[in-house]
Amino acid sequence: MEYITNSPNETKKVAEEIIKDIISGQKKGPIFVGLVGDLGAGKTTFMKGVAEFFEVQETILSPTFVIQKIYEITEENRQKENHEFKRLVHMDLYRLEDEKSLEAIKWEEYKSEEGNILFVEWPNQIWQNALTDMIEIKIEHAGEDRRKIIFN
Ligand code: ADP
Ligand code: MG
Numbered sequence: 740m741e742y743i744t745n746s747p748n749e750t751k752k753v754a755e756e757i758i759k760d761i762i763s764g765q766k767k768g769p770i771f772v773g774l775v776g777d778l779g780a781g782k783t784t785f786m787k788g789v790a791e792f793f794e795v796q797e798t799i800l801s802p803t804f805v806i807q808k809i810y811e812i813t814e815e816n817r818q819k820e821n822h823e824f825k826r827l828v829h830m831d832l833y834r835l836e837d838e839k840s841l842e843a844i845k846w847e848e849y850k851s852e853e854g855n856i857l858f859v860e861w862p863n864q865i866w867q868n869a870l871t872d873m874i875e876i877k878i879e880h881a882g883e884d885r886r887k888i889i890f891n
Contacts, residue, residue, distance in 0.1 A: 742888040743881065747784045750878075750886055754788025757890050759820075761874060762856070767823045769855045773862030773870065776878035781886050782860045785878060786829055789858060792820070793827050806830060806844050825854035832864035841865065 744750045761770065774782040795810035807830040817823060828849045835841060846865070849857050850872075859865075862873060877889040 744886050750781045750784045751788030754785045755792045758792050762822045771850050772858045773873045773875050774860045780878040824856050828857040831860040833861045835864045
């Protein structure tokens with residue numbers, strides 16, 4: 740499926756649509772989603788839409804400098820949206836240097852813990868065969884404020 744958006748807000752709306760689609764088939768997780776795209780494509784903007792869907796209170800910031808952030812999902816949201824996710828985990832691996840640092844951020848654990856939905860910006864920093872269970876979302880520049888979002 741391909742979506743064209745013309746503003747950050749539209750990208751957030753598409754994010755909500757896609758996340759609904761993903762969790763309608765797997766209500767519990769763990770789920771691992773990779774956000775692929777150049778700098779400024781809109782990966783973090785997309786995450787903001789995801790965070791709005793899960794109603795996590797804290798503002799989503801680009802975690803480039805902290806590598807990861809974990810947001811607790813409330814029981815209210817679980818009931819309202821009919822799912823069983825407990826934690827939204829957001830990682831940005833742009834600055835990750837090697838596999839050792841990947842161990843340090845406990846990527847494997849976050850990826851496999853029940854109740855987790857993990858979103859990773861720059862997943863290609865992870866070695867190739869670890870990506871087999873990744874749901875990929877691609878975001879491409881398509882003009883000034885225009886973006887193409889590809890999700891299969
Ligand atoms: P990334 O995390 O991929 O590096 P960000 O989401 O941090 O990208 O930044 C995307 C930038 O592009 C923001 O400054 C945002 O305002 C701008 N932008 C312009 N049009 C769009 C669009 N259609 N979708 C998402 N972001 C857009
Ligand atoms: Mg980003």
